[in-house]
Amino acid sequence: MNIVIDSHRAVSYQTYPLLLYGSIQEDCLDFLSLPPYVSVFQERKQIDDLFSLLETVRFPIPVLQSLDYFKQRDLFTYTHVLMVFALSTLLAKDLIPDDQERTRLSATGPTHDIGKICVPLHILKKTTPLTKTERNFLEHHAAAGYVLLSYYYKDFRYLACTVALDHHERRDGSGYPRGVPLNDPLTEIIAVSDIYDALIMPRPYRSSAYDHRTALEEITEMAKQNKVGWDVVKALIAHRRKSRPSYKEITISAERRGTPPAYNVHDVLEDETDPKDKTL
Numbered sequence: 231m232n233i234v235i236d237s238h239r240a241v242s243y244q245t246y247p248l249l250l251y252g253s254i255q256e257d258c259l260d261f262l263s264l265p266p267y268v269s270v271f272q273e274r275k276q277i278d279d280l281f282s283l284l285e286t287v288r289f290p291i292p293v294l295q296s297l298d299y300f301k302q303r304d305l306f307t308y309t310h311v312l313m314v315f316a317l318s319t320l321l322a323k324d325l326i327p328d329d330q331e332r333t334r335l336s337a338t339g340p341t342h343d344i345g346k347i348c349v350p351l352h353i354l355k356k357t358t359p360l361t362k363t364e365r366n367f368l369e370h371h372a373a374a375g376y377v378l379l380s381y382y383y384k385d386f387r388y389l390a391c392t393v394a395l396d397h398h399e400r401r402d403g404s405g406y407p408r409g410v411p412l413n414d415p416l417t418e419i420i421a422v423s424d425i426y427d428a429l430i431m432p433r434p435y436r437s438s439a440y441d442h443r444t445a446l447e448e449i450t451e452m453a454k455q456n457k458v459g460w461d462v463v464k465a466l467i468a469h470r471r472k473s474r475p476s477y478k479e480i481t482i483s484a485e486r487r488g489t490p491p492a493y494n495v496h497d498v499l500e501d502e503t504d505p506k507d508k509t510l
């Protein structure tokens with residue numbers, strides 16, 4: 231893997247401002263002004279802050295072109311990466327006091343799933359349970375994203391690279407691709423934004439999206455199991471409360487009242503019959 235990352239190091243990619251590229255800014259505004267995000271970003275100032283923070287962010291051209299690919303071929307992923315970018319920036323405002331750190335984090339949202347460019351589209355869009363082989367292909371996107379971004383940024387220590395690699399890791403080591411404990415607070419903000427968006431937005435593999443309450447209950451459950459940290463979960467919950475309390479004041483009810491969608495094959499694996507058996 232390091233040979234791929236180290237090769238071609240002499241050539242620098244031209245960069246371009248994210249918000250001026252294609253229809254990124256308009257698409258973000260559209261997604262944020264529609265349900266379910268219109269109830270998360272209720273104030274125009276939150277959106278203005280989001281864009282002003284990002285004005286200086288530039289991406290290498292091939293990274294921006296990956297967003298074109300998703301927009302044309304896989305709208306779920308395109309919408310997802312933009313909303314993870316928006317949501318993580320909102321949460322970082324509460325959790326990360328340093329402006330430069332926040333800008334660094336915000337620039338990782340749009341690229342955290344870039345490795346999905348290596349996953350066949352029929353797997354990304356499958357509406358029935360994945361086979362174990364297909365699940366492996368899908369989970370490969372984390373390592374693939376790390377390699378691609380390390381190559382484009384010429385530095386595997388760049389935050390976007392480690393976020394791409396580790397955004398499916400969990401505090402208790404139960405995640406993938408390496409199964410190592412997630413202990414970086416910046417990556418954890420992307421991880422929780424990733425989970426929340428995946429729950430509240432439509433997905434091919436289930437009948438409907440989770441409502442906000444049920445989604446928050448799912449993530450609270452993950453915090454109870456020490457898969458994600460409490461602060462980021464509380465920051466998310468604080469944004470759903472009308473009084474907009476500080477995340478430090480949030481107390482969480484143990485009661486579960488939400489109803490998950492009836493058809494959801496996200497964690498279900500299809501039986502994989504040995505191909506030899508099929509000929510019998």
Ligand SMILES: [Fe+2]
Nearest residue numbers: 342343397398
């Ligand atoms: Fe991912």
Ligand SMILES: [Fe+2]
Nearest residue numbers: 310342343424
């Ligand atoms: Fe994601």
